[in-house]
Amino acid sequence: MPASAQIQENLQRLHEAGPLELMAGQLKNSLGVFTLAEMVLAAILVAVAFARPRTGSAVFAWAERRLGWLAHHRARQILAVGLLAVALRAIMLFWLGVPEPAVFDETSIVLQGQTLALGRLANPPHAFWQHFETFYVNQLPAYASMYFPGRGAPLALGLLIADNAWIGVWMTMVLMCMAATWMLQGWVVLPMALLGGVLVTLRLAVFSGWINTYYGGAFTALGAMLVVGAMPRILREPRWRHGVLMGLGVFILMITRPYEGMLLCIPVGVAMLIRLMQGRWHGAGATLGRVALPVMLMVGAGGALLLQYNQATTGDRFKAAYELNRQTYASAPAFLISPPLKSLNQGPEYFRNYFEVEGSKYRYRESPVLWLRSALPKVFYTWNFYIGAILSVAFFAGVWSVRRNYFLWGTPVFFFAGYFLETWNFPQYTAPLFPLLLILTMRGFQWLRSRDRATLPAALFLARAMPAATLAMLALPVASLVTGKHFLESNAVQTTCCTLEIDKLRPRVRDQLLKTPGRDLVLVKDGPHNPTGYEMVHNEPDIDHAEIVWAHRLDAVKDAQLQAYFADRRVWEFEWLAPSGNVGDDDRPQEVPYRFEPLPLAAAK
Numbered sequence: 001m002p003a004s005a006q007i008q009e010n011l012q013r014l015h016e017a018g019p020l021e022l023m024a025g026q027l028k029n030s031l032g033v034f035t036l037a038e039m040v041l042a043a044i045l046v047a048v049a050f051a052r053p054r055t056g057s058a059v060f061a062w063a064e065r066r067l068g069w070l071a072h073h074r075a076r077q078i079l080a081v082g083l084l085a086v087a088l089r090a091i092m093l094f095w096l097g098v099p100e101p102a103v104f105d106e107t108s109i110v111l112q113g114q115t116l117a118l119g120r121l122a123n124p125p126h127a128f129w130q131h132f133e134t135f136y137v138n139q140l141p142a143y144a145s146m147y148f149p150g151r152g153a154p155l156a157l158g159l160l161i162a163d164n165a166w167i168g169v170w171m172t173m174v175l176m177c178m179a180a181t182w183m184l185q186g187w188v189v190l191p192m193a194l195l196g197g198v199l200v201t202l203r204l205a206v207f208s209g210w211i212n213t214y215y216g217g218a219f220t221a222l223g224a225m226l227v228v229g230a231m232p233r234i235l236r237e238p239r240w241r242h243g244v245l246m247g248l249g250v251f252i253l254m255i256t257r258p259y260e261g262m263l264l265c266i267p268v269g270v271a272m273l274i275r276l277m278q279g280r281w282h283g284a285g286a287t288l289g290r291v292a293l294p295v296m297l298m299v300g301a302g303g304a305l306l307l308q309y310n311q312a313t314t315g316d317r318f319k320a321a322y323e324l325n326r327q328t329y330a331s332a333p334a335f336l337i338s339p340p341l342k343s344l345n346q347g348p349e350y351f352r353n354y355f356e357v358e359g360s361k362y363r364y365r366e367s368p369v370l371w372l373r374s375a376l377p378k379v380f381y382t383w384n385f386y387i388g389a390i391l392s393v394a395f396f397a398g399v400w401s402v403r404r405n406y407f408l409w410g411t412p413v414f415f416f417a418g419y420f421l422e423t424w425n426f427p428q429y430t431a432p433l434f435p436l437l438l439i440l441t442m443r444g445f446q447w448l449r450s451r452d453r454a455t456l457p458a459a460l461f462l463a464r465a466m467p468a469a470t471l472a473m474l475a476l477p478v479a480s481l482v483t484g485k486h487f488l489e490s491n492a493v494q495t496t497c498c499t500l501e502i503d504k505l506r507p508r509v510r511d512q513l514l515k516t517p518g519r520d521l522v523l524v525k526d527g528p529h530n531p532t533g534y535e536m537v538h539n540e541p542d543i544d545h546a547e548i549v550w551a552h553r554l555d556a557v558k559d560a561q562l563q564a565y566f567a568d569r570r571v572w573e574f575e576w577l578a579p580s581g582n583v584g585d586d587d588r589p590q591e592v593p594y595r596f597e598p599l600p601l602a603a604a605k
Contacts, residue, residue, distance in 0.1 A: 033488050034476055034497045035384060041473070042389040045465050053457035060464040071191040074182075081197035082178040085205040089170060092206060095481040098166045099212045102503035103493075104135035105147075106214040107538040111137060112145035113155025113165050115541045121149065121312035123541045128562050131551035133347045134538045135354070138325050143541070144313040146325035149305060150255030151216045165214065173211045176222040177201045183229030183435055188442045195467060196442040199391070202470050207477045207500065208385075209427070209493035216256065217428035221435075223252025224264055228435035231268055234291050235275055243291035247298030253432060254302035263418040264432040267411040332359030335421050336374065348552055350530040357532060362423050371420075378416070378425045381494050385427045386437045388496060390469045393462050395437070398444030408443075411436050427494065473497070506536060509574070509596060513548050521549045521569040523559065523599070529576040531592060536574055571599045 031039075048055055070076050089096075101110045115123055122142035126132055129139040136146050145152060158168025181197030188196070204210050210217040226249030233242045253261025306320075313321040326333060326341060329351060333341045341359075345352055364374040387395045402408040415433045422429065445466075451459035477498045480488050490501035513520045524536045540546045549566060553559055553573075563571055577593040 032492060032495065034473070034492075035389070035495060037476060038389040038473060041469050042392065045390070045462060045469055046393065049458035049461045049465070053461040055461065056465070057461075060468075067194075070194055074185055074190065077185070077190065077194040077197065078178045078181050081181045081194070081201055082174050084198065085174040085177040085201045086170075088201065088206045089173075089211060092478075092481070096212065096500065097502060098164065099214070099499075100503040100507050101165075101214045102506070102534070103213070104535060107134070107535070108136035108145040109147055109151045109214050109216060110155060110165055111538070111541065112147060112149070112152030113159060113168065114152075115144065116149070116152055116156035117159040118541055121309050126543050128551070128558075128565060131554060131558070131562055132537065132539055132543065133351075133552065135329075135351070135535055136325060137538070138313060138321055138328065141315045142313050143543075144321055146321045148255055148258065148320070148322070149309045150219065150252060153255070154216065154219050155214065169211065169214060169216070169218070172216075172219040172222055173205050176218040176225065177205055179222050179225035179229065180435070180438060183225040184438065184442055186229050186232040187439045188446050192442045192446050195445060196438055199441075199467060199470055200438065202474065203388070203496050206474065207498045208496050209499040212499035212502075213493060215426070215428045215493065217431045219252065220256040220261070220428060220431035223249040223256065223261070224432040224435050225249070227253070227265060227268055228439070231272065234272065238291045240290045240294065243294035244298075246291070247295040250295060251298040251302045254299070255305055257429065257432065258306070259422075260415075260419070260429055260432045263415045264411070264436075267407060267414050271407045329355060330359065331355040332362035332423060334423055336362065336365040336371070336423055337421050348526045348530075350526060350528075350532070354532050359423075364423075374423075374425075375420050378419055378430075381425055381427065382430050382433070382437075385494070385496055386430075386434055387441060390466055390473065391441055394444035394448065394466055395441045396444065397447050398440035398442070401443050401447040402440065408436065408439060412440075425494075505534075505592075505594075509536075510548060513572070519547055519549075519569045520572060521551065521563065521566045522572045522574055523551055523553045525553050525573055525575040527576065529578055529592075531576065534592075573597060573599050 064071075070080055101107045115121070122144035125140050125143050129143065132143075133139055138144050138146055154168035154172045155165035156168065158165045158171065161167060177197055177200050180200045181193055184193035184196040187193075204218070209215060210221075226245050228249075230242045230246035230249065233239070234246065250261070250265055253265065307317045310320055311317045314324045322334075326343065328344050328346050330341060330343055331345065331352075332355075333339070340362075343355075345355070361374060364370040383392075399409060412433060415430075415436075419430065419433075445463050448459040448463040453460055477488060477500060480486060480490075480498070481500060486501070488498045488500065491499060493499060509522070513522075522536075537550045537552055539550055543549055549569070551562060573596070575595045577595055
């Protein structure tokens with residue numbers, strides 16, 4: 001069935017479904033083995049809490065005493081969480097290795113990181129740019145990623161430090177876990193700050209898509225942690241360093257996800273302004289100098305960088321590379337409230353099929369029922385990624401405990417009001433909200449532990465058992481990797497676990513070529529069997545000097561000109577041999593039949 005016909009059929013079903021049916025369908029599609037196991041374990045914990053609440057109390061008490069040397073020491077907490085984040089992922093290097101960028105977003109962000117590592121914001125367009133068109137990358141007026149410049153910045157750092165882009169991903173994850181601990185120290189008691197940092201590490205620093213892909217969610221979350229962590233410190237005792245840290249956080253949000261960053265920064269700014277107007281700060285003038293000035297300087301630096309990046313990538317300071325890319329290739333805008341996109345629909349034929357599938361969610365704007373269908377996954381995936389079933393009791397306890405703190409519960413409401421306007425839904429979009437969800441969860445732990453042990457022993461049991469259950473859940477992905485039995489969702493970027501399956505196809509072809517002397521040109525023959533969610537053609541910033549150049553076949557004349565341009569290279573042809581379905585299907589590219597063979601000189605001309 002053609003993609004457009006399938007989309008229309010799906011939309012018709014959604015129109016006919018009620019809200020409960022929509023929610024049931026969403027849960028059915030979203031519950032994998034790991035999430036289901038979390039729910040079962042959470043139900044067991046609740047049952048035990050009320051049936052035998054003193055289960056394991058001696059073991060829990062012993063563990064708490066052993067960790068007492070960390071519980072009330074700020075610097076030790078932050079350092080310990082950082083070391084834990086390094087150690088856990090390092091242990092899994094033997095099985096997980098270094099991930100390969102495979103999804104279009106990743107390859108585009110890697111290109112940006114490589115470009116920044118070369119000391120430039122964009123690359124000059126190639127003379128044969130039509131052969132090199134790929135998803136989420138602009139070819140004209142500059143060869144550059146469509147994403148905001150902060151997305152590739154950690155990868156550039158990894159390339160400069162260790163000649164490996166993923167090292168930058170790992171570094172930002174470690175820093176984010178440490179920043180989460182520091183942030184919580186300003187909002188909860190110190191033992192809960194340490195526990196929060198450990199929970200973030202266990203959930204995200206080993207098996208999640210934030211550490212095993214190149215999407216960059218941890219870097220955005222790092223910026224949000226700095227903003228929210230600086231806020232209570234500034235309110236208590238405004239200092240220059242707190243203003244610098246908040247300004248740095250705002251800068252990171254601006255250059256990674258400016259819209260969602262704005263949804264966080266507006267409530268923070270309003271809350272601090274209200275405090276200032278209420279006269280609760282002594283010496284308002286000095287406060288503005290110590291706090292507002294560094295924040296304003298960082299905001300100015302972020303704005304200047306974005307304008308310069310726009311100029312380098314689009315030739316227009318007020319036109320983003322993202323906007324240009326959507327207008328060139330895509331079929332739907334980034335917001336449900338935006339008018340239909342007038343796109344040029346350039347690129348190979350199969351580009352249009354992909355963008356038609358991608359843009360199907362834009363049609364949710366057509367009715368309130370479909371809009372609800374768009375909103376429900378955003379709530380569900382956000383809960384599932386950041387909180388999950390096991391920590392839900394603590395989260396809802398935290399929501400109850402802060403019901404009179406308008407900032408802590410009002411900011412998520414405001415954020416989601418803006419987030420519901422977006423067309424798509426991924427965890428990196430909601431990264432700026434992560435600090436608030438974490439504070440609510442740890443406030444819940446704090447509230448549970450403060451209940452009277454004699455009248456409500458279940459509260460203490462749950463507060464102790466939930467972290468232990470979070471640790472125990474790691475046994476599932478570890479067992480899957482060690483035994484080699486893939487019983488988990490191995491490439492789930494929407495959930496905390498798991499991103500275990502590393503792309504093998506293109507790296508296998510690449511390694512085959514690198515083992516032989518000389519440089520290569522791979523001509524990819526596009527056709528009806530191209531996978532909707534996989535692309536072979538993506539290149540380095542300096543295409544002419546790359547060891548391997550990947551290019552689309554266009555026609556006999558243009559292909560001959562390209563081959564003549566790269567006359568010193570061996571020529572190969574790659575072709576998909578079987579259809580692989582649409583985005584979301586359970587096809588793995590390495591399992592799709594393909595043909596890859598050298599071309600004789602005559603055939604290449």
